Amino acid sequence: MVTASASDPKPVPTPDNVRVEDDDQPIATTAAELGPLYRQMLAIRRMEEASAKAYSQGKIGGFLHLIIGQEAVCVGATAALEKDDYVVATYREHGHAYAKGVSARAILAELYGKKTGCVKGLGGSMHIFDKATNFLGGYGIVGGHVPIAAGAAFASKYRDDKRVTLCFFGEGASTIGGFAEGLSLAALWKLPVVLICENNQYSMGTPVYRSLAVEDVSLRAVAHGMARDRFDGDDVVKVKQRIAEAVERARTTGEPTLVEVVTYRFRGHSMSDPGLYRTKDEVEEWKRRDPLNRSRARLLEVGMPEADIVALEDDVRAEIEDAVKFAEDSPAADEYKKYVIKEG
Amino acid sequence: MAVISYREALNQAMREEMERDANVFVMGEEVGHYNGAYKVTQGMLQRFSERRIIDAPIAEMGFAGIGVGAAMVGLRPIIEFMTFNFSLVAIDQIVNNAAKIYQMSAGQFHIPIVFRGPGGPAVQVGSQHSQSLESFYAHVPGLKVVMPSTAADAKGLLKTAIRDDNPVVFIEGETLYNSTWEVPDGDVLIPIGKGDIKRAGSDITLVAWSKMVWTCLDAAKELAKDGIECEVVDPRTLRPLDVDLIVESVTKTGRCVIVEIGWPVAGFGAEVAYQVQKHCLDALDAPIERVTSEDVPMPYAKNLEDEVQPQVHDVVAAVKRALYLEA
Numbered sequence: 001m002v003t004a005s006a007s008d009p010k011p012v013p014t015p016d017n018v019r020v021e022d023d024d025q026p027i028a029t030t031a032a033e034l035g036p037l038y039r040q041m042l043a044i045r046r047m048e049e050a051s052a053k054a055y056s057q058g059k060i061g062g063f064l065h066l067i068i069g070q071e072a073v074c075v076g077a078t079a080a081l082e083k084d085d086y087v088v089a090t091y092r093e094h095g096h097a098y099a100k101g102v103s104a105r106a107i108l109a110e111l112y113g114k115k116t117g118c119v120k121g122l123g124g125s126m127h128i129f130d131k132a133t134n135f136l137g138g139y140g141i142v143g144g145h146v147p148i149a150a151g152a153a154f155a156s157k158y159r160d161d162k163r164v165t166l167c168f169f170g171e172g173a174s175t176i177g178g179f180a181e182g183l184s185l186a187a188l189w190k191l192p193v194v195l196i197c198e199n200n201q202y203s204m205g206t207p208v209y210r211s212l213a214v215e216d217v218s219l220r221a222v223a224h225g226m227a228r229d230r231f232d233g234d235d236v237v238k239v240k241q242r243i244a245e246a247v248e249r250a251r252t253t254g255e256p257t258l259v260e261v262v263t264y265r266f267r268g269h270s271m272s273d274p275g276l277y278r279t280k281d282e283v284e285e286w287k288r289r290d291p292l293n294r295s296r297a298r299l300l301e302v303g304m305p306e307a308d309i310v311a312l313e314d315d316v317r318a319e320i321e322d323a324v325k326f327a328e329d330s331p332a333a334d335e336y337k338k339y340v341i342k343e344g
Numbered sequence: 345m346a347v348i349s350y351r352e353a354l355n356q357a358m359r360e361e362m363e364r365d366a367n368v369f370v371m372g373e374e375v376g377h378y379n380g381a382y383k384v385t386q387g388m389l390q391r392f393s394e395r396r397i398i399d400a401p402i403a404e405m406g407f408a409g410i411g412v413g414a415a416m417v418g419l420r421p422i423i424e425f426m427t428f429n430f431s432l433v434a435i436d437q438i439v440n441n442a443a444k445i446y447q448m449s450a451g452q453f454h455i456p457i458v459f460r461g462p463g464g465p466a467v468q469v470g471s472q473h474s475q476s477l478e479s480f481y482a483h484v485p486g487l488k489v490v491m492p493s494t495a496a497d498a499k500g501l502l503k504t505a506i507r508d509d510n511p512v513v514f515i516e517g518e519t520l521y522n523s524t525w526e527v528p529d530g531d532v533l534i535p536i537g538k539g540d541i542k543r544a545g546s547d548i549t550l551v552a553w554s555k556m557v558w559t560c561l562d563a564a565k566e567l568a569k570d571g572i573e574c575e576v577v578d579p580r581t582l583r584p585l586d587v588d589l590i591v592e593s594v595t596k597t598g599r600c601v602i603v604e605i606g607w608p609v610a611g612f613g614a615e616v617a618y619q620v621q622k623h624c625l626d627a628l629d630a631p632i633e634r635v636t637s638e639d640v641p642m643p644y645a646k647n648l649e650d651e652v653q654p655q656v657h658d659v660v661a662a663v664k665r666a667l668y669l670e671a
Contacts, residue, residue, distance in 0.1 A: 013376045086417070119450040129449035136416060137449065141440045148441060151413020158369070158395070158419060180437065181406025188401065339451040340485050342509040 011224070012278070013201035013208065013264070014285050019232050020262055029237045031304040037079060037236045038295040039312050041071040044095040044293060046320040047104050048267075051094070051111050051125075055271050060111045064125050065092040072291035073198050074099045076239025077166055077261075086134045086156075086165040088149035090125035093138035096168055101133035104323035113181045114330035121333025136165075143173040146182030146195065153186065153193035157254060164250040165193045166243075171260075172203025174217045183258065187224035190249035194243060195258045200232070205277040219248040220260035233263035235292045236296075254281035266290075345528055350492075351521040353461075353499035354384050361506040362392055365420060369498065371398040371407050372424030372461070381426045381664075382462060382521055408434035408459065409597045412441045415457040425461035428477050428515055430599065434459075435480075440515060442511035443486030456509045460502070462493075462518035464555055464605050465642055466478035468649060472494055474642035476606035477502060480551075481513040482582040482615070487585040488512045488536055491659035495525035497580055501533030507534060539586035541593070545573035548599040548663055551590055553579055556603045556654060565592055583614055590616065591623040598629040599666045603659055608636040633662040 011017040048066045067074065071292045075320045078099035089096040092209060094107050102118055110117025113123050118130050126140040137153055139145035149167030158161040173179045176199060186193050197217045201208055208215050219226035227249060231242050239261060246257035264286040275283070299309055348356070362368045369392075374381045376389040376399040381644040389397040404425065411421035425431045433436065438459060446454045465474035482489045488510055492498040498516065505512040513668040517523075542557055543564050557578045562576035576594050581588050594600045600620050601611040617632045638652040664670040 076565050088413075108501070119452070121452050127448040129445075129452055131452040132447070135411070136453070137445065139441070141436055144405075144409065144436050144440055147409020147437065148416065150406070151410035151415070152417050153413075154410050155414040155417045158414070177405055178409065179431075185403060185406045185410060200551045223593070232517035236500060287670040321503065339447045339449075341488070342446055342454045344509075 012282055014282060015289055018201065018262055019241065020230055026298060027235060027237045027241065027297060029298065029302055031279060031299060031302050034295060034299055034302060035312065037075055037240065038292070038299055039098055039316060040075045040263040041236060041292050041295060042313060042316045043104060043319060044071045044075065044098050046316055047094060047098065047108065047145070047323065049109065050320050050324050051093040052271065053113065060125070062124050063091070064111070064271045066267045066271065067092050067095040069286065069290070070198055070200055070233065070263045071095055072236040072239050073196070073233045073263055074168065075263050076236040077196055077241045079242035080188065081164065081166065083222045084134060085163050086136050086152045088136045088145050088165060088168065089138050089168045090142070090145065090150065091138055091140045093128055094125070097128045097130065097135050098248035100130070100135045102128065102135055104320055105326045106130070108327040109330050110321045112327040112330065113333055114327060115333050116326070116330040117333070120335060120338065122236070122339065143169065143178035145169070146173065146179045147185070149193050149195070150182045150186045150191050153191035153256070154189065156192050157189070162251055163192070164247050166196060167193055168196050168198060170203065171197055171208060171217050172211065174220065175211055183220060183226070184224060186256040187226040190196055190254045191252050191256055193256045194246040194250055195256065196243070197258070197260045198263055200263050202265070202269065202277070205268040205273065207277070216260070218258055218260040227255060227257040228259070229257060230260040231262070232288050233261035234294055236291060236295055259262055345526050345574045347523065347524050348495055348527050349380065350495040350498050350517070351384055353517050353527050354516065355386060355496035356390070357502035357506070358385070359391065361503055362396065367418060369396040369398060369424065370422045370424060371400050371411060371514050373400055373426050375399060375424050384404045384521070385424070391551060403410055405437055406436035407442065408437040411457050412437055412445070412455055415455045416445060416453045420456045422458045422460060422506065425459065427473060427518065428461050428463035429473050429475050431459065431461070433475065438487070438511065438513065440482050443484050446510070447486060450525070451627040455511045456624060457526050458505045458512045460514035461516060463515035464518050465649070466518045466636055466655060468644055468646055470644045471641035475603070476483050478515055478582055479606055479610060479612040482612050483603060484658055486511065487583060488581065490536060490581045491516045491554040492580060493517065493520070493542070493554050493578050495523065496527045497540065499527055500532050500581060501536065504533045504536055505510045508644065512536070516553070519555055521524065522669070524557070533542055534580070536581050537584040537586055539577055539579040539589040541575060542578045543574065543576040545575035545597070547573045547597060548601065549590070549593040549597045550574050550603060550659065550663070551579065551602050552576065552603040553582065554605070556605050556651070559654060559656055560603055560659055562656045566656065566660055567663055572663065574665065585616070585619070587619050587623065590620060594624040595627045598627050600628070601659065601662045603635040605637055605654060608634065608639050609638055616630045630666045630668065633666045635659055635662045
């Protein structure tokens with residue numbers, strides 16, 4: 001175990017130091033429930049790995065923020081939604097888009113800057129949008145999308161359409177005004193939104209203790225009379241169940257919830273980040289709690305045959321290989337004037 | 345045709361569009377129970393209820409962003425800024441989100457939203473409340489920028505802005521709310537991007553928008569006493585700009601003065617001047633003149649404030665320079 005020295009009052013964010021629950025009892029589930037969740041997480045992992053590889057080959061440009069290590073959060077949370085519900089996410093959103101139903105082909109082609117990308121090569125890694133699945137975007141200005149999520153929820157209240165909006169952001173967003181104002185108005189107007197803070201311990205290279213006076217982000221809800229929750233994000237079934245409670249609250253009472261999910265990203269902030277602000281030991285300790293390994297082991301426990309799991313993994317490999325080939329073979333983006341002003 | 349105030353014209357435009365389309369709502373500080381800080385939304389809460397006339401707390405970035413999110417999924421918000429000075433704390437939502445989502449989503453989502461409220465200096469309200477920010481917004485692709493000078497333009501353009509599928513920055517003249525004009529009855533829309541000749545003349549073209557149209561009309565009246573006939577061209581919208589109308593006028597007169605109440609450096613008038621020289625070089629008989637405010641934050645004292653802003657005599661002097669009547 002990595003521990004803080006006596007002279008350093010601030011603990012390194014190891015699992016033992018920052019996880020919420022001490023006991024680690026597995027949650028009741030079935031292969032039928034967990035199997036598809038594991039598949040989604042694995043597909044996201046493989047898609048992220050494929051994009052990292054393409055980035056290192058110079059086939060993907062700009063900023064590339066990977067979610068490896070945090071997959072259980074977007075997959076579990078999105079699994080608690082109905083199809084018509086909305087998701088609003090950050091620039092680290094490939095996984096959220098995939099979990100909401102955007103294909104790996106459309107995502108990877110977008111990262112490659114191709115015409116067949118989900119936004120025709122206009123957005124790239126940070127700006128994935130998909131109207132068909134109500135994925136309302138990936139946003140590159142930290143915290144600025146929180147009011148947008150509140151706005152989608154406002155529209156649901158205005159029309160009484162019973163939809164719920166999930167808004168994802170990191171703990172680094174909790175220090176900026178967009179988050180504060182979005183939270184404040186969602187609480188005041190009782191907007192059906194679930195605000196999900198993926199606390200991955202680092203705002204770029206800055207650990208929580210150097211950016212937040214109060215490290216429990218969920219406590220911000222208290223000041224607004226808003227419901228809150230806080231739990232560990234390595235068990236995808238737990239994430240699904242706990243987010244489902246908040247989604248149910250939003251759908252039936254219209255009330256928002258601030259949820260903090262404690263997690264950890266295994267890779268750098270972006271591809272250009274060598275991660276010099278943390279030790280290899282720290283990262284390795286978290287990798288021992290890899291949500292994918294945990295889910296795979298659990299699948300065996302709840303009776304999914306190893307052969308079935310391997311078949312699922314082969315299926316994922318084929319899906320991502322196909323998506324990479326699709327992205328590689330797709331025509332270059334060719335349009336940049338058409339979508340500035342909507343005519344008519 | 346009825347003579348009504350600019351304030352009443354805006355109120356009528358919003359009421360008519362809200363009657364027409366249930367997706368239109370108004371959100372902003374003091375728009376409901378207080379009836380609007382400048383009374384533009386007078387009586388609308390009684391007519392449309394708290395569901396559609398929404399008093400927001402002081403959180404411009406928050407409620408501007410809520411407007412953008414609501415527009416994304418099909419509503420048509422009118423976001424009122426108590427003054428456009430306060431839009432600066434919401435500019436992330438306007439520039440980074442409203443103006444870009446149509447492009448970032450490759451046309452999957454569009455943002456039919458109006459950001460409206462008063463802009464420009466009022467009277468002795470100091471530097472933070474006296475700014476003319478149209479040049480900021482006119483710089484941004486994905487936005488439309490509208491600045492009506494008369495009650496008729498205010499009504500017709502606001503109705504069009506509310507029906508537009510793009511984000512429209514609609515800056516009202518803070519000192520124009522009581523001004524009156526003949527406004528056509530009924531559902532009369534004015535297209536965004538079409539300018540208007542506010543006074544015809546053959547000797548020189550004055551280009552101005554919002555309050556400066558009135559200053560130019562006063563200057564034209566004074567100059568007419570000396571036999572100088574000014575044509576006052578009001579583009580009404582800065583983005584898109586009716587370049588054709590300005591070019592047509594300058595081609596006829598051969599001289600041009602651009603008058604704006606904002607600052608000189610990178611002010612919108614510089615873009616107008618560029619367009620005029622590009623398209624009218626052979627027709628120009630004199631260098632293009634610009635009249636702007638002084639390049640300073642607005643002072644409070646009345647005498648200083650008047651000195652800083654373009655006045656009728658400043659326009660008259662610029663016209664005479666362009667006519668080589670004065671150095």
